[in-house]
Amino acid sequence: EIVLTQSPGTLSLSPGERATLFCRASQSVSSNYLAWYQQKPGQAPRLLIYGASSRATGTPDRFSGSGSGTDFTLTISRLEPEDFAVYYCQQYGSSMLTFGGGTKVEIK
Amino acid sequence: EVQLLESGGGLVQPGGSLRLSCAVSGFTFSSYAMTWARQAPGKGLEWVSVISSSGVSTYYADSVKGRFTISRDNSKNTLYLQMNSLRAEDTAVYYCAKLGSSWINSYFDYWGQGTLVTVSS
Numbered sequence: 001e002i003v004l005t006q007s008p009g010t011l012s013l014s015p016g017e018r019a020t021l022f023c024r025a026s027q028s029v030s031s032n033y034l035a036w037y038q039q040k041p042g043q044a045p046r047l048l049i050y051g052a053s054s055r056a057t058g059t060p061d062r063f064s065g066s067g068s069g070t071d072f073t074l075t076i077s078r079l080e081p082e083d084f085a086v087y088y089c090q091q092y093g094s095s096m097l098t099f100g101g102g103t104k105v106e107i108k
Numbered sequence: 109e110v111q112l113l114e115s116g117g118g119l120v121q122p123g124g125s126l127r128l129s130c131a132v133s134g135f136t137f138s139s140y141a142m143t144w145a146r147q148a149p150g151k152g153l154e155w156v157s158v159i160s161s162s163g164v165s166t167y168y169a170d171s172v173k174g175r176f177t178i179s180r181d182n183s184k185n186t187l188y189l190q191m192n193s194l195r196a197e198d199t200a201v202y203y204c205a206k207l208g209s210s211w212i213n214s215y216f217d218y219w220g221q222g223t224l225v226t227v228s229s
Binding site: 001030031033035037039043044045046047050051056086088090092093094095096097098099100101102 | 220
């Protein structure tokens, strides 16, 4: 099973600032099959990024994903009020799909 | 519009069973793999199980292997999760989700709103 470790656990930032979230895999993620999801309180998760760097339909271009192998990054270039939420990475390169523990982006 | 609607959650005693359903619309169900994920109260997401579009291939998280069974009825556009020998640690909101392809190695592009399963005496 591929273990995904997200850091930091919590990110305290102000609107307009840049957010950088990390996801490290315990082994290489096949074909960079790495996705990022956003979840707000009381809501289901929403797909933001797939294939490490491709934006899903409807994802604003201030969200970008990068990385390969074992190290991946989600960057939000300028935080909008609606971006304060929890973000999860997920790998789908193996038959045992796994999520990271999440990063909460909160208002400073 | 893609829609996924889970049902079947509720309160069950430890050791009991429950069957969750996920009725879908807005896409060709038989062409896509489907999955279940869960979220314990105040915790992160945990993948539970996945099934290929045909239903031939299924995979499970170690935490539920041997107790849960995923299945689908492509004629009814419905996904199922049979949960047996339930434990307190199975308490969670259970989400069904659509994958982006027919095979299991894909991202989860649409999610239902979830159904709460509570295992308690």
